[in-house]
Amino acid sequence: MDRKSIIIVGGGLAGLSAGCYARMNGYDVQIFEHAAIPGGVCTSWKTNDYLIDGCIHWLLGHRPGNSVYTIYKDLGIVDANRFIDAKSYINFVDARTGNRFELTADYEKVKDRLIAISPEDKSTIEGFLQACRVMAELQVPTGESSKSVLDKLAGLWQKGRMLKYFFKYNLPLNEYVKRIKNRWLRDIIVNLFLQDMTTLFSMLMLGYLFNNQLGMVEGGSIRFVLPIEKKFKKLGGKIAYNATVEKILVENDAAAGVKLAGGPVHKSDIVISAADLHSTLFDMLGGKYTGGRFEHMFKNWKMFSPLLLVSFGVRGDIKRYPPVNVFFLKEPFKIGNTETDRLLVRDYSYDKVMNPGDKTVIQAEIETEYDYWMGLRKNEEIYYREKDNAARKVLDKLEEFYPGIKAKVEMIDVATPYTFLRYTRNYMGAFEGWLMTGETIKMPVPKTLDGLKNFYLAGQWVEPGGGVPTAVASGRRVVKKICYDDKKDFVTQD
Numbered sequence: 437m438d439r440k441s442i443i444i445v446g447g448g449l450a451g452l453s454a455g456c457y458a459r460m461n462g463y464d465v466q467i468f469e470h471a472a473i474p475g476g477v478c479t480s481w482k483t484n485d486y487l488i489d490g491c492i493h494w495l496l497g498h499r500p501g502n503s504v505y506t507i508y509k510d511l512g513i514v515d516a517n518r519f520i521d522a523k524s525y526i527n528f529v530d531a532r533t534g535n536r537f538e539l540t541a542d543y544e545k546v547k548d549r550l551i552a553i554s555p556e557d558k559s560t561i562e563g564f565l566q567a568c569r570v571m572a573e574l575q576v577p578t579g580e581s582s583k584s585v586l587d588k589l590a591g592l593w594q595k596g597r598m599l600k601y602f603f604k605y606n607l608p609l610n611e612y613v614k615r616i617k618n619r620w621l622r623d624i625i626v627n628l629f630l631q632d633m634t635t636l637f638s639m640l641m642l643g644y645l646f647n648n649q650l651g652m653v654e655g656g657s658i659r660f661v662l663p664i665e666k667k668f669k670k671l672g673g674k675i676a677y678n679a680t681v682e683k684i685l686v687e688n689d690a691a692a693g694v695k696l697a698g699g700p701v702h703k704s705d706i707v708i709s710a711a712d713l714h715s716t717l718f719d720m721l722g723g724k725y726t727g728g729r730f731e732h733m734f735k736n737w738k739m740f741s742p743l744l745l746v747s748f749g750v751r752g753d754i755k756r757y758p759p760v761n762v763f764f765l766k767e768p769f770k771i772g773n774t775e776t777d778r779l780l781v782r783d784y785s786y787d788k789v790m791n792p793g794d795k796t797v798i799q800a801e802i803e804t805e806y807d808y809w810m811g812l813r814k815n816e817e818i819y820y821r822e823k824d825n826a827a828r829k830v831l832d833k834l835e836e837f838y839p840g841i842k843a844k845v846e847m848i849d850v851a852t853p854y855t856f857l858r859y860t861r862n863y864m865g866a867f868e869g870w871l872m873t874g875e876t877i878k879m880p881v882p883k884t885l886d887g888l889k890n891f892y893l894a895g896q897w898v899e900p901g902g903g904v905p906t907a908v909a910s911g912r913r914v915v916k917k918i919c920y921d922d923k924k925d926f927v928t929q930d
């Protein structure tokens with residue numbers, strides 16, 4: 437008998453993508469989404485007439501020629517959007533020394549400038565940049581296998597070539613930089629991404645940048661999401677918002693539907709969870725199908741640190757910076773128990789669709805502690821006071837880089853780990869799931885659970901490193917697997 441109906445828990449990118457592909461393959465699909473809007477952590481929101489973006493600043497594969505671009509096309513994202521090429525990855529500014537370095541898409545220029553910063557590190561720089569080039573050949577896995585024998589051979593050759601780089605550079609950024617002699621160069625490289633992530637990840641990002649495969653979405657992340665929801669509905673899919681799944685129903689060790697908070701029960705032949713993994717395993721399934729592998733992950737794997745996102749709406753002329761910056765501060769400052777000596781700052785002045793007229797948004801992203809903010813939640817008055825205090829501290833620091841900004845700020849918005857939990861339910865505020873580390877890169881997370889039939893997992897929690905392309909590709913792959921299990925050909929046409 438054909439399996440017909442699928443319930444998807446979560447309408448983030450992975451859930452929406454899975455929904456579209458499941459409809460293309462003839463399944464009846466119902467998505468239940470906890471929040472009031474689609475997109476999960478990939479979102480934008482309005483505060484006092486300013487559009488604040490909470491996600492995409494680096495979009496991999498925004499041009500034809502990359503596997504994931506096909507998915508963006510399938511999901512209606514390409515036709516509905518204007519992508520902007522990222523000409524700059526990060527602009528580094530050091531208030532302690534006056535040093536500046538903008539890492540742009542111009543490979544040769546970047547190489548020359550890095551060598552000029554540190555001639556004694558020339559061979560390390562050349563090796564690093566060469567590896568970026570090689571990593572750029574990696575495609576986001578979409579579940580497609582090579583079609584011809586020649587393609588397969590080319591794939592094997594590519595894998596063999598990659599392997600050399602894989603072994604050499606599969607170590608955390610903060611370990612890798614120990615070989616760099618010059619301090620400023622070390623500061624640049626170690627801040628290319630999170631310091632505990634494998635160096636390979638930063639190399640991939642830079643490789644895509646140099647290949648013109650790194651972009652941004654004009655108008656903000658929500659514009660990336662809404663076309664997928666539209667496509668899903670056009671394909672005949674159903675989505676319910678403010679609908680939190682409390683339990684996944686299990687009959688005879690097979691998923692059979694869901695029970696929503698508040699009581700309603702919905703039956704289906706298949707359930708996909710594209711939601712937070714911890715609550716899926718331990719709450720929705722009551723911890724019954726959690727083998728040693730998952731326990732190992734939750735005990736040993738590192739998650740993305742929770743964030744404080746502090747956004748300022750600014751009116752009038754202020755100094756302009758590239759879209760993404762790392763500002764090294766003269767003096768560190770503390771929020772909660774965490775000391776911060778640098779700020780990752782997004783400057784949205786480049787996007788006039790998001791920020792018309794003389795307005796713009798400047799946003800600082802700071803790693804923070806989950807327990808600190810959850811503790812403050814016990815007293816709302818103190819929680820809001822501490823949010824204000826945090827914003828004030830950040831603004832003081834920004835004044836150093838944007839002289840006069842304080843007088844021009846007319847909107848302040850602070851998102852804490854509690855905000856992420858409240859709107860997206862991501863465990864411990866880990867907004868992007870597991871870090872991609874030496875171990876997680878080698879150890880695929882199972883997409884099904886031992887002993888539980890008709891149940892599948894998708895999304896950032898089963899794809900360490902997370903990210904937009906990975907989430908949409910994960911939605912596609914899970915449906916391909918379901919089709920395979922149902923002995924059906926997988927199709928991608930409407």
Ligand SMILES: Cc1cc2nc3c(=O)[nH]c(=O)nc-3n(C[C@H](O)[C@H](O)[C@H](O)COP(=O)(O)OP(=O)(O)OC[C@H]3O[C@@H](n4cnc5c(N)ncnc54)[C@H](O)[C@@H]3O)c2cc1C
Nearest residue numbers: 446448449450470476477493494681711895896902903904
């Ligand atoms: C600040 C920030 C910046 C980022 N920048 C980038 C970037 O530049 N480039 C990039 O590629 N990636 C970026 N990412 C990461 C990327 O956005 C995510 O990895 C990706 O969107 C994850 O999608 P997902 O569908 O797997 O998960 P989620 O977005 O977490 O979606 C899961 C959904 O499930 C819902 N849900 C959870 N529990 C339940 C339940 N019980 N019942 C019903 N629904 C439930 C949630 O509400 C949520 O909507 C960024 C993320 C953040 C937060």
